[in-house]
Amino acid sequence: MKKYKIAVIPGDGVGVEVINEGLKILNTIKEIHGGIDFEFKTFPWSCEYYLKTGKMMPKDGIKILSDFEAIYLGAVGFPGVPDHISLWGLLLPIRKEFDQYVNLRPVKLLKGIKGPLRTEKIDFVVVRENVEGEYSGTGGRLYQGTENEVAIQTAVFTRKGTERVMRYAFELAMKRNKNLISTTKSNALNYGMVFWDDIFNNLKNDYPEVETRTMHVDALSGYFLLHPENIDVVVASNLFGDILTDLGSAMQGSIGIAPGANINPEKKYPSMFEPVHGSAPDVAGKGIANPIGAIWTASMMLDHLGETDSAKLIMKALEKVTEEGIYLTKDVGGNSKTHEVGDAVNNKIKELAKNSW
Missing domain, CATH: 3.40.718.10 (Isopropylmalate Dehydrogenase)
Known part of the structure; x- marks a missing residue:
């Protein structure tokens, strides 16, 4: 036993x-x-x-x-x-x-549950990096309570941390429908997210069977609502994954699900x-x-x-x-x-x- x-x-x-x-x-x-x-x-x-x-x-x-x-x-x-x-x-x-x-969050509309969207074809998984990125806890506050107060919150992306969560997402996509979306915001975050994109583009060569896309997080938020039936696996940084999965839970009909x-x-x-x-x-x-x-x-x-x-x-x-x-x-x-x-x-x-x- x-x-x-x-x-x-x-x-x-x-x-x-x-x-x-x-x-x-x-x-x-x-x-x-x-x-x-x-x-x-x-x-x-x-x-x-x-x-x-x-x-x-x-x-x-x-x-x-x-x-x-x-x-x-x-x-x-x-x-x-x-x-x-x-x-x-x-x-x-x-x-x-x-x-x-790995923070793993399925987004699926269960049978009999009415979600807020017209479609019932909602069945995908978000793979969220869970220990670094925007939630690394790096930063601090200076001159607290004064007019010169400064708060610094630094996102930390390591090659090891980024690569391993992406590999997990690729492997999961291989087991599902061979479709993977990488979440980015590299147009504005010109260091951390460009780094994220570079690693994703390198790794996808190891998984030629997986159809890949890279989408800015703001555009992907809309895509969640408009075309959830076209989503299979999503990989995202800590902050982006956190926000997107709460949106996903609302799509399921209730955050309690x-x-x-x-x-x-x-x-x-x-x-x-x-x-x-x-x-x-x-x-x-x-x-x-x-x-x-x-x-x-x-x-x-x-x-x-x-x-x-x-x-x-x-x-x-x-x-x-x-x-x-x-x-x-x-x-x-x-x-x-x-x-x-x-x-x-x-x-x-x-x-x-x-x-x-």
């Missing part, structure tokens, strides 16, 4: 609610599979933890997490704690220390899996948060761990539930509670497993 150690960080707000549904699904997978087991350990690291301790996680947090094969995260952020504190105190250190240099993964492809370190939505304090505690993003994220985690059949089973059950349209939360036109959607997916997994496992 294969046993996987999973660190669970529910976080703040609705993060706790949706992660509970994801864990429910994973426990069902364990029961019906018979050949895998999960050892979950939950950590209370969150904004609430910060308000009590002054830290988002303990000093040895990274060392503690290094003993796990994956991290399952809900969401962090809550009123009273500045966003840069929660981000730089927990998420970014985990991404950087564990070299989770969107999954996400922070991956160390070599598996030298644990990877972290988190739905795209935030902690949504305005709806926290009401039982109406959409758990689909968290459940989809759990499927991505299983796929990364090599449990591909189980990952596919979750997605098949999830789409059956959305297609039937009986159990949907308010944000996608339904009236169901968070746990009711989770139960519906759970029951559908059991039903499908009887016929096909």
Whole structure:
């Protein structure tokens, strides 16, 4: 029997609610599979933890997490704690220390979900560079509080960092429909983005089967809305990928649907899996948060761990539930509670497993 150690960080707000549904699904997978087991350990690291301790996680947090094969995260952020504190105190250190240099975000309109666009042909993946670029944290502030105050934020692009995330995107494109778009803004950013373009143009010679395009991020934003059916894989820098994937989640009908993964492809370190939505304090505690993003994220985690059949089973059950349209939360036109959607997916997994496992 294969046993996987999973660190669970529910976080703040609705993060706790949706992660509970994801864990429910994973426990069902364990029961019906018979050949895998999960050892979950939950950590209370969150904004609430910060308000009590002054830290988002303990000093040895990274060392503690290094003993796990994956991290399952809900969401962090809550009123009273500045966003840069929660981000730089927990998420970014985990991404950087564990070299989770690929942020993988599928953008797909699930069956039965009505998106804001006329087309239903939305099924692509954004590969976002995740540890350097615009979020490298390089810079500083001088003369704070005076009329001479200066703030400098420097984007850092390395050949190693840029090349490896692009290779990941090319390899993914080879497995899908052999179509890859590189996101740039080299007309205005004449050093970092020209460097990005140069590396992309060099690498595409190694993948002659992949049809490639380079598009400025502003033009690509419009292309997302006008021609999503022509998009397969997109590779982008940290900032551009972050913005584009939030646009992508809106195209899916709700940000509550969107999954996400922070991956160390070599598996030298644990990877972290988190739905795209935030902690949504305005709806926290009401039982109406959409758990689909968290459940989809759990499927991505299983796929990364090599449990591909189980990952596919979750997605098949999830789409059956959305297609039937009986159990949907308010944000996608339904009236169901968070746990009711989770139960519906759970029951559908059991039903499908009887016929096909």
